[in-house]
Amino acid sequence: MINIRHAHDDEASLLAEIGIRAWGRAMLSVGDIEAMEKGAESAFTNFTRGSWRTITVVERHGVPVGWAAREMLDENITDFWIDPSQEGQGLGKALLDVVEEEIRSRGFDKACLQTHARNEQAVRFFTARGYSVQWLSFVYSPKLDRDVETVGLVKYFAVEEPDTYGPGF
Template identity: 30%
Template sequence: MSLRVRPASAGDAAAAGQAGYAAWLKGISPIVPAEARGRVTEESFASFVREIPEQILIAERAGVVAGLGATERGDNHISDIWVAPGHEGAGIGTALVRDLEKRIADRGYDNVTISVLSDNARALSLYRHLGYGLVSKGPEFDIHLGCDLETSFLMKDLTAGSE
């Protein structure tokens, strides 16, 4: 199936909201405190896309929104990578990370950072595979969930050449 990564538009909000929320339910919801789970909804993802589409990339697989990635603050930090469950293992996460890395390099940054829940083994494995190294690990307050979560902070040097 063909894979295309492109800039988001506000019109992607509903489909990206569905994809992001499905990914969150499968991968993140089970590893966060129960009292925090209700704070994230499909609308949380949709409004994110409507508010800052210029910081978001959409991955389409066979014309369907299969995932999204973002640099929420427009800097060198990848804030979000979400791949809908039916599209995992198809290279979507890799494509989103690589395209975001290109955007970050074009902004003039020499490195890229990403934070991930330390218990999210699948995501950690992907980022390590893509050349990210662990910088630190510890509790970090998540403003969206309103609680501290054990988080791994990773970085990749963009000047060393990619695989």
């Protein structure tokens, strides 16, 4: 059974471990993971401990298996991680649906995120769910202490039009 909920402060270490495993898989195409791994571990640990209130968790049978974050609680999805051992089971889609609904319910007309340009799996996942690439650039990543080729993706939410004919009808 899949359940989606807000994170608890006592599960920061578990969420960091999921993030690190998913990050490692996503960074395979970049190479030199070992050089970046220590910084990534520290970044995930610090983030999940300090920003757990901004994290939405997907769990399967009561066990967290992925999470997403919106650091500023705005339209920007700053983190999206599914444990590699749990991929391809609909967990990412379920999590994304809930995060998008949270964004929509706050009055935003779009959801935005970014990932490194070589993360083809993530780009494919998000474009299959209505996101489009808006930009490509090199962005300095303080977590990795290096420039990373990055793509920005955006999904505009449909605006419901009134079911009328012409103005005032």
